[in-house]
Structures are given as C-alpha cells and as structure tokens.
Amino acid sequence: MSYLQNNRIEKKFYQLKAKKQKGLICYIMGGYPNPIACERIISSIVDGGADIIEIGIPFSDPIADGPVIQEASFRALQKGVTPQICLNLIRKTRKRYPDLPIVIMTYSNILQKNGFRQFMEMAKEAGTDGFILPDMTIDESKKYLEYSKNLELASIFLVAPNTSNLRIKKTLAVSTGFVYVVSVFGTTGMRNSFNKYTLTAIKNIKKLSSNKKNISVGFGISTPDHVKLMSNYGADAVIVGSAIIKKINGNKDGSIIQLQNNLRNYVKSLKAACTN
Amino acid sequence: MTKLREFPIEGKYGKYGGKYIPETLVPAINELEEAYEKIRNDSDFKKELDYYLQNYAGRPTPLFFAKNLTDYVGGARIFLKREDLLHGGAHKTNNCLGQCLLAKRMGKKRIIAETGAGQHGVGTAMAAAVLGLKAEIYMGSIDIERQKLNLFRMELLGAKVHSVDSGTKTLKDAINEALRDWITNVKDTYYLIGSVVGPHPYPMIVRDFQSVIGEEIKYQIKNFTKRSPHALICCVGGGSNAMGTFFPFLDEKDVSLYGVEAGGLGVRTGKHSATLKEGSEGILHGMRTYLLQDEFGQINDTHSISAGLDYPGVGPQHVQLKDMERAEYVTCNDNEALDAFFKLSKLEGIIAALESCHAVSFAMKLARKMKRDENIIVTLSGRGDKDIDQVMKYRKKYIGR
Numbered sequence: 001m002s003y004l005q006n007n008r009i010e011k012k013f014y015q016l017k018a019k020k021q022k023g024l025i026c027y028i029m030g031g032y033p034n035p036i037a038c039e040r041i042i043s044s045i046v047d048g049g050a051d052i053i054e055i056g057i058p059f060s061d062p063i064a065d066g067p068v069i070q071e072a073s074f075r076a077l078q079k080g081v082t083p084q085i086c087l088n089l090i091r092k093t094r095k096r097y098p099d100l101p102i103v104i105m106t107y108s109n110i111l112q113k114n115g116f117r118q119f120m121e122m123a124k125e126a127g128t129d130g131f132i133l134p135d136m137t138i139d140e141s142k143k144y145l146e147y148s149k150n151l152e153l154a155s156i157f158l159v160a161p162n163t164s165n166l167r168i169k170k171t172l173a174v175s176t177g178f179v180y181v182v183s184v185f186g187t188t189g190m191r192n193s194f195n196k197y198t199l200t201a202i203k204n205i206k207k208l209s210s211n212k213k214n215i216s217v218g219f220g221i222s223t224p225d226h227v228k229l230m231s232n233y234g235a236d237a238v239i240v241g242s243a244i245i246k247k248i249n250g251n252k253d254g255s256i257i258q259l260q261n262n263l264r265n266y267v268k269s270l271k272a273a274c275t276n
Numbered sequence: 277m278t279k280l281r282e283f284p285i286e287g288k289y290g291k292y293g294g295k296y297i298p299e300t301l302v303p304a305i306n307e308l309e310e311a312y313e314k315i316r317n318d319s320d321f322k323k324e325l326d327y328y329l330q331n332y333a334g335r336p337t338p339l340f341f342a343k344n345l346t347d348y349v350g351g352a353r354i355f356l357k358r359e360d361l362l363h364g365g366a367h368k369t370n371n372c373l374g375q376c377l378l379a380k381r382m383g384k385k386r387i388i389a390e391t392g393a394g395q396h397g398v399g400t401a402m403a404a405a406v407l408g409l410k411a412e413i414y415m416g417s418i419d420i421e422r423q424k425l426n427l428f429r430m431e432l433l434g435a436k437v438h439s440v441d442s443g444t445k446t447l448k449d450a451i452n453e454a455l456r457d458w459i460t461n462v463k464d465t466y467y468l469i470g471s472v473v474g475p476h477p478y479p480m481i482v483r484d485f486q487s488v489i490g491e492e493i494k495y496q497i498k499n500f501t502k503r504s505p506h507a508l509i510c511c512v513g514g515g516s517n518a519m520g521t522f523f524p525f526l527d528e529k530d531v532s533l534y535g536v537e538a539g540g541l542g543v544r545t546g547k548h549s550a551t552l553k554e555g556s557e558g559i560l561h562g563m564r565t566y567l568l569q570d571e572f573g574q575i576n577d578t579h580s581i582s583a584g585l586d587y588p589g590v591g592p593q594h595v596q597l598k599d600m601e602r603a604e605y606v607t608c609n610d611n612e613a614l615d616a617f618f619k620l621s622k623l624e625g626i627i628a629a630l631e632s633c634h635a636v637s638f639a640m641k642l643a644r645k646m647k648r649d650e651n652i653i654v655t656l657s658g659r660g661d662k663d664i665d666q667v668m669k670y671r672k673k674y675i676g677r
Binding site: 059060061062063064066067070071074077082083107108109110111112113114134135136137139140157158159160161162163164167171182185186187 | 303561562
C-alpha cells in the first residue's frame with residue numbers, strides 16, 4: 001500500500017492517533033460567500049479545532065452534491081470565483097497555518113481544463129496537500145495517481161456503501177492521506193439519522209484496511225452525536241460540509257464576527273465529540 | 277488495423293469515453309455492463325425487441341427518394357430516412373424500447389430519464405407504459421416552459437415529471453439531477469440515458485439500439501442503386517441518430533459521414549451548440565469528450581433554435597471519428613435550419629423536426645457540389661409538430677425582415 005511520508009495529512013493522522021483522538025475535517029466552498037469572508041471563516045474553523053480543511057473549488061455541474069453545496073457552488077460561480085481565486089485562498093491559509101493539512105475537493109474537469117499535471121503542480125505550489133475528486137474512479141486514475149505520487153499529493157478516493165470488498169481493497173491500495181467513506185446512498189447534505197447499512201459499511205472498510213489506512217466518513221454528518229456514532233464504528237475522522245455552508249447561509253443579517261463565533265463554537269462542539 | 281466498429285475497447289473510443297462517475301454508481305454501471313453483454317447476442321431478446329420495433333413502433337421506417345428536393349437543388353440525389361414516422365415522432369423510441377426491455381430483464385421496475393425538448397421523455401414514458409414499468413422524467417424548468425405540450429404528453433402516458441431548478445435549468449441540469457436520483461436510489465432504479473453520452477457502457481448501448489437506422493438504410497438503398505450511399509448526413513446534439521446511422525457504415529471508407537451541429541445565431545456569437553466544432557476536451561456526465569466550456573472548465577450555456585441539439589457535450593465516439601477524420605462535423609445556423617424546414621414542408625410535404633432540418637440544410641449545400649448520379653442520405657430524426665409554435669414565432673421575425 002502506498003504511503004506519503006512527508007504529507008501533512010498523514011502526519012496529522014499520526015498525531016491524532018497518538019493522542020487517541022478522532023479527526024475533524026471541515027469543508028468550505030472556496031470564495032464563498034465572498035473571498036474575504038471565506039478567509040475569516042477558515043480561521044474560525046481552524047480556531048474551533050478542525051484538523052483538516054477541505055476547500056471546494058466550485059464547478060458548474062456538481063453531480064455528487066446535494067442542494068446546499070450545489071447552491072453555494074452556483075452562487076460562488078456567479079460572483080466570479082475561479083480556481084485561481086481558490087488557490088490564492090489556499091496560499092494565504094498555508095502562510096497562516098504552516099502545518100494545517102489542506103485538501104481540494106472539486107470535479108475532474110477543473111483539473112482537466114488546465115491539464116491534470118499543471119493544475120496539480122499549481123495546487124501543490126499554493127500549499128495543497130491532496131485532492132478529492134468525486135467523479136474520478138480508480139479505473140480512470142492512472143495518470144492522476146502518477147502525478148499525485150510525483151508531487152507527494154494525497155489521492156483521496158471515495159468508497160460507497162455498495163462498493164464490493166474486492167474494489168475496497170483496490171481503493172485502499174491506491175489511496176493516500178485517507179479514504180473517504182460515503183456514508184449514505186445519495187448526495188452530500190445533512191441527514192437526521194443514519195441507517196444500519198452505514199455503520200456496517202464503516203466497520204467493514206475499517207476491517208479491510210487492517211488499520212493501515214485512515215478512514216474518514218462524510219455525507220450527512222452534522223451533530224456531535226453523529227461524530228460519536230461514526231467514531232464508535234471505526235471512523236478515524238469525520239467530514240462535515242453542508243452543515244457548515246448552512247450556518248454561513250443562515251447568517252444573512254448577522255455580522256461576520258457573529259458568524260465567526262457561531263462557526264467556532266459549532267466546530268468546537270464537533271471536535272469535543274472527537275476527543276472522548 | 278483495428279476496425280472502427282470494434283470500438284469501444286475497454287470502454288473507450290481512443291482516449292474518449294470511459295467512466296468518470298461517483299463511486300456509488302460503479303456497481304450499477306458494472307451490473308448494467310454485465311447484463312448488456314448477456315443480452316446483446318441473445319436471440320430471445322432480439323426477437324422481443326424486434327417484435328416491439330415492428331408491431332408497436334412501426335419499423336422499418338421508409339427510405340424515401342426526395343425527388344422534388346433533389347430537382348430543386350440540382351445535384352446529387354437526396355434520400356430521406358424517415359425516423360419522423362416512428363411511433364413517438366422521433367428516433368428516440370428505438371433506444372427507449374431497447375433499454376426498457378433491458379431494464380425489465382435486469383428486474384428493475386423504476387425507470388428514470390432526463391429530457392431536454394421532451395422527445396426522449398415522451399419516448400421513455402411510452403416504452404415504460406407499454407412494458408409495464410414506472411417512469412420518472414427530469415426536465416429543466418426552462419425547458420418545461422418552452423415545451424409545455426410534451427410535459428402534458430408525458431403525464432398522459434403515466435410518467436411523473438420532475439422540474440429541475442438548479443444550474444441553467446435545462447438539459448445538462450436535468451442529467452445532473454437524474455444522476456443524483458440514481459446515486460440515491462441505485463438499487464432498484466434504471467437510468468435510461470437518451471443519447472450516445474454518459475459513462476461506458478451507455479454510449480455503446482444507445483448506439484447499438486439506434487443502429488437499426490443504418491442497418492435498414494443498408495438494404496433499403498439497394499432498391500435504388502447497387503453501391504453504398506456516397507454520403508450520410510445527420511444532425512448532432514448528443515449524437516444518437518447520427519451514430520445509429522453511421523455505425524453500420526463506419527468501416528466503409530467510400531461512404532462519407534457528415535454530422536451537423538447547431539450553429540445557433542452563428543458560432544462567432546458564442547450562442548450555439550457546436551461542441552465538436554468549437555469545443556475542447558473535458559470530463560462531464562461520466563465521460564471524457566468534447567465540451568463547450570470556459571477557460572476555467574465551467575460548462576457553458578448553449579443555444580439552438582432546436583432544443584434537441586442544445587447540449588454542451590457530445591458522444592465520445594463522435595470525437596474519435598472527428599479526430600481520425602472519419603467523419604466531418606459542420607454547423608448550420610438557426611436561420612438556415614428554418615429555411616430548410618419551410619423548403620421541405622413545401623417541396624415534399626414533410627414537416628420535419630428543426631433538429632433534422634439542420635441536416636437537410638447541409639444536404640442541400642452538399643448535393644449542389646455533387647454529381648447527379650451520386651446519392652446522399654439524410655436521417656430525418658423526428659417530425660416537426662412539436663416545433664410549430666416556435667416556427668410561427670420565428671416566422672413573424674423572419675418575414676418581417
């Protein structure tokens with residue numbers, strides 16, 4: 001199985017495990033609701049205790065995303081957010097937080113348009129540690145994997161509740177940083193509760209990974225109880241996305257300071273659930 | 277040398293095609309691939325499909341020698357492959373019947389589909405009704421507004437139509453939403469894609485079910501001439517009627533293939549759907565193909581007078597044919613298509629779909645440059661009743677000028 005020694009993500013998981021903590025991965029949409037607010041949002045999330053930041057680069061056709069992230073994507077594009085603006089955001093975040101693992105989540109066409117290698121080089125240079133591409137399958141990933149390896153970028157693949165054991169093993173073998181376990185049948189977005197199949201899937205993937213890969217669970221997670229539930233079944237980290245975007249949307253009339261406080265407290269409450 | 281008809285090889289047409297999909301769909305796509313491999317050479321399946329194609333849909337469709345149009349143009353002989361006479365009013369029915377039968381074999385009871393103008397939605401609703409399946413159709417809210425009649429047709433046929441309000445609220449967003457539905461209901465749902473697009477094996481499956489068009493042309497042309505046609509001309513949106521017409525002739529190098537894309541208001545205005553002519557390589561809707569996109573990789577809005585050609589992508593096999601220069605892709609503007617619409621109506625008494633009129637328009641141009649003993653076949657992909665309202669509106673502008 002491949003492993004990236006100098007990657008901030010792998011280091012972070014190593015530290016978390018030493019502290020017997022679970023990781024908290026927080027998603028924000030790059031440049032949303034606007035580039036300046038977005039920088040401050042990242043700060044509050046990191047201050048609140050996020051271990052890894054996932055920055056979305058908006059795409060016009062986000063097929064794996066539910067309504068909340070779709071809408072944020074659409075609005076970001078309408079305001080003129082480009083991949084470059086997102087990379088600049090990463091550059092600034094990297095300066096402020098030299099050790100913070102930063103992952104880009106976007107769709108393959110954003111990389112394809114520049115050329116996968118060129119885009120990944122630019123992202124690396126800006127301070128990115130890895131990529132999550134929900135429409136990139138292991139079957140189509142030969143070149144992407146080659147570039148990831150050369151640039152020491154984590155290639156984070158997704159595993160779904162219906163992925164076969166054989167395919168899980170293949171995915172575990174080529175994933176670096178962590179493996180993204182999709183908790184549900186569906187798109188991103190908050191759920192009130194989770195079915196048994198989700199927990200069975202996490203347990204199964206954990207077992208197949210024989211503790212050699214970091215398992216992060218995402219889609220639908222929004223409360224400290226969810227965090228505990230996923231942790232109990234073997235997740236090494238949880239990913240929270242739509243819930244954060246929703247908090248940003250809910251702040252329409254409030255000040256940015258108030259939003260920052262809300263987000264910091266919210267992230268704190270999630271991180272607290274990672275620590276016991 | 278590899279024959280063109282042997283593609284896809286490992287799901288790809290050269291470097292195009294492939295499977296760029298969320299992981300949740302991988303098992304469903306693999307299941308589809310396996311099921312299709314099993315039935316594609318199964319004589320019982322073929323018999324059942326043929327039964328419905330003949331007795332329900334009205335195949336074979338005629339190959340008609342358009343003598344008046346030929347005389348008017350004064351050049352090569354123009355033949356029309358009359359897919360407009362197929363049940364449902366367009367070639368879409370071939371694919372819908374094929375895939376609904378496949379879905380049935382796979383034990384799937386719920387069919388989802390996307391539709392732009394509504395033709396594929398209507399085709400899906402019809403096939404689902406006759407085969408006892410439940411159909412749900414995704415359609416952009418702007419398209420619904422433009423094609424109210426087709427919305428009502430789908431509902432009459434027992435389908436449930438979901439209005440899609442995300443993104444540009446047109447075909448590409450309807451596909452996005454259908455894919456999201458499929459991700460959510462992957463176990464019991466069959467996604468019936470309407471063109472030669474999407475992840476492998478869809479471009480192949482749709483092509484195969486549409487190839488009945490070209491196969492029929494092959495024997496029907498023999499009633500008129502000994503040799504194969506000199507040129508085949510079809511309109512291209514996603515490219516299913518074109519691929520169905522071209523495919524049986526791909527390895528006959530003396531048959532020229534022309535795909536006609538929607539030039540809209542003119543390719544220089546940016547308001548068009550000429551993906552092969554003006555687009556660039558990209559990844560969308562599960563495939564590597566050509567796309568109309570901006571410098572950052574965001575998908576562009578498209579424009580065409582005919583909603584059926586209004587798509588920012590194109591089937592991956594067409595890109596291969598373009599790259600290899602096996603087929604030539606040209607454009608036809610809104611006005612030229614309208615002109616062909618009027619000509620064909622008056623000269624031959626055929627009101628064809630605006631989509632198909634793009635092909636007719638180019639055929640008239642090409643025929644003029646060809647010899648009188650040469651033969652051109654144009655696939656009339658659909659009939660024009662659905663376009664009457666729109667043509668009336670345009671006609672006022674057109675004649676007022």
